[in-house]
Amino acid sequence: GEPSGPRMVTDSIPGPVSQSRLKDLNQIQPSQSIQLFLDYDRSLGNYIVDVDGNQLLDVYTQISSMPLGYNHPNLLKLLDDPSIVKAFINRPALGAFPGADWPERLSNSLMAVAPPGLKTITTMACGSCSNENAYKQIFMWYRSKQRGHDNFSQEELDSCMINQEPGSPQLSLLSFHGAFHGRTMGCLTTTHSKAIHKLDVPAMDWPIARFPLYKYPLEEHTRENQEEDRKCLEEVEDLIHQYNAKGMPVAGIVIEPIQAEGGDNHGSNEFFQQLQAIAKRNGAAFLIDEVQTGGGPTGKYWCHEHFDLPEAPDIVTFSKKMLTGGYYMKDEFRPSHGYRIYNTWMGEPSKIIVLEEVIKVVKRDNLLENTKNVGEILMQGIHALEDKYPQHINSTRGKGTFIAFNGKDPATRDKIVGNLKAAGIHSGGCGEQAVRLRPALIFQPHHAEIFLDKLETVLGQL
Numbered sequence: 001g002e003p004s005g006p007r008m009v010t011d012s013i014p015g016p017v018s019q020s021r022l023k024d025l026n027q028i029q030p031s032q033s034i035q036l037f038l039d040y041d042r043s044l045g046n047y048i049v050d051v052d053g054n055q056l057l058d059v060y061t062q063i064s065s066m067p068l069g070y071n072h073p074n075l076l077k078l079l080d081d082p083s084i085v086k087a088f089i090n091r092p093a094l095g096a097f098p099g100a101d102w103p104e105r106l107s108n109s110l111m112a113v114a115p116p117g118l119k120t121i122t123t124m125a126c127g128s129c130s131n132e133n134a135y136k137q138i139f140m141w142y143r144s145k146q147r148g149h150d151n152f153s154q155e156e157l158d159s160c161m162i163n164q165e166p167g168s169p170q171l172s173l174l175s176f177h178g179a180f181h182g183r184t185m186g187c188l189t190t191t192h193s194k195a196i197h198k199l200d201v202p203a204m205d206w207p208i209a210r211f212p213l214y215k216y217p218l219e220e221h222t223r224e225n226q227e228e229d230r231k232c233l234e235e236v237e238d239l240i241h242q243y244n245a246k247g248m249p250v251a252g253i254v255i256e257p258i259q260a261e262g263g264d265n266h267g268s269n270e271f272f273q274q275l276q277a278i279a280k281r282n283g284a285a286f287l288i289d290e291v292q293t294g295g296g297p298t299g300k301y302w303c304h305e306h307f308d309l310p311e312a313p314d315i316v317t318f319s320k321k322m323l324t325g326g327y328y329m330k331d332e333f334r335p336s337h338g339y340r341i342y343n344t345w346m347g348e349p350s351k352i353i354v355l356e357e358v359i360k361v362v363k364r365d366n367l368l369e370n371t372k373n374v375g376e377i378l379m380q381g382i383h384a385l386e387d388k389y390p391q392h393i394n395s396t397r398g399k400g401t402f403i404a405f406n407g408k409d410p411a412t413r414d415k416i417v418g419n420l421k422a423a424g425i426h427s428g429g430c431g432e433q434a435v436r437l438r439p440a441l442i443f444q445p446h447h448a449e450i451f452l453d454k455l456e457t458v459l460g461q462l
């Protein structure tokens, strides 16, 4: 079974064995971002065991990307089925040669948890390539609407081959300061969370609006936060009119339901309802990026389900806890011809097979309910510590276990994350000064108690 609690056996992380592996790896590939080498044989449930034998309670699950923690018994059992082995070794070009079971596999996995109102799916491999292709889908949809058909003119056919208008249109997407949508070229133009992601890479001059930044506790700042919503929404509409007028029409608005890399910035239900209305009013698509929020951590499969939107978003992208990439979209976004949105793999059946089992476990063990319950324990516990140490932390916020709180300043946040790690808790930071929690869906109340106990110790020693 899982370790009974964290146990650190080396003075610091990475320990000596990790360091020696790092030297080997660095001979072969750039390794500046490596934190430690993990023992994937001994890590179990909510616990990381690293190659030095340190046991850490993982409240971040790598990059919020492991739905059921490590070595879940149901997933290990999957490979006892010989028919599955063939799906793992014969990787199909799914856009051309899917297996006979592919429609059923998709129905039993991704379509079983589709956001309400969205019935069409495109599978991909990661968050960036999902957003990248969803963006292209939006541009094709927008131009098709403008033209009224898809009988491309010879001028369009010729000009696009040399990246000129009208075939390569001057269109834009509106994104938000603090956003993270990926690091490939198109996504990177809509990503604004850290300079290190963007330096030296060309970017398009597309509109960037402010994402609402609220004062906490919310119930004590209702009026200011409503005013913040109003100002941000006004700026969105102004930018759309500006870019439409200057010949770079906004074809879509792209946004996370909670800005994660940007610092766990939350938007109100009203903000998102109004934003969807602005997109509709201006003929722009509305894409919600659920790569980090999707798959259950907010207590619903999709975070945007909390917003009571009058209709489904046009496109919802996903990856991480869904183990594969892709996006759901409204039927009107289906491309007119095949081969417009395409790549060799279009995702991977082996990941869909594992996802099908993950979804079964989530349903069987009622893990969305669990996430709500254990999230409440964490929220109450962190709020209590905020009351006890207001000089160190503030602005506790979250949905389900998708929780964050701010250090008084970036240095305090870094100390909290560093000292938690030394105490055997693997957490993470985001934005300027937030500490973020992204535990697996199997995180239990006793894990929350261990976390809160260690956090109290760390805060008491600051």
Ligand SMILES: Cc1ncc(COP(=O)(O)O)c(CNc2csc(C(=O)O)c2)c1O
Binding pocket: 063, 126, 127, 128, 129, 131, 180, 181, 182, 183, 256, 260, 261, 289, 290, 291, 292, 293, 319, 320
């Ligand atoms: C909301 C959202 N949208 C898209 C992406 C990109 O997904 P990947 O390309 O990394 O799979 C991410 C990926 N998250 C992420 C966390 S750290 C990181 C990095 O590249 O440093 C990436 C995301 O959080």
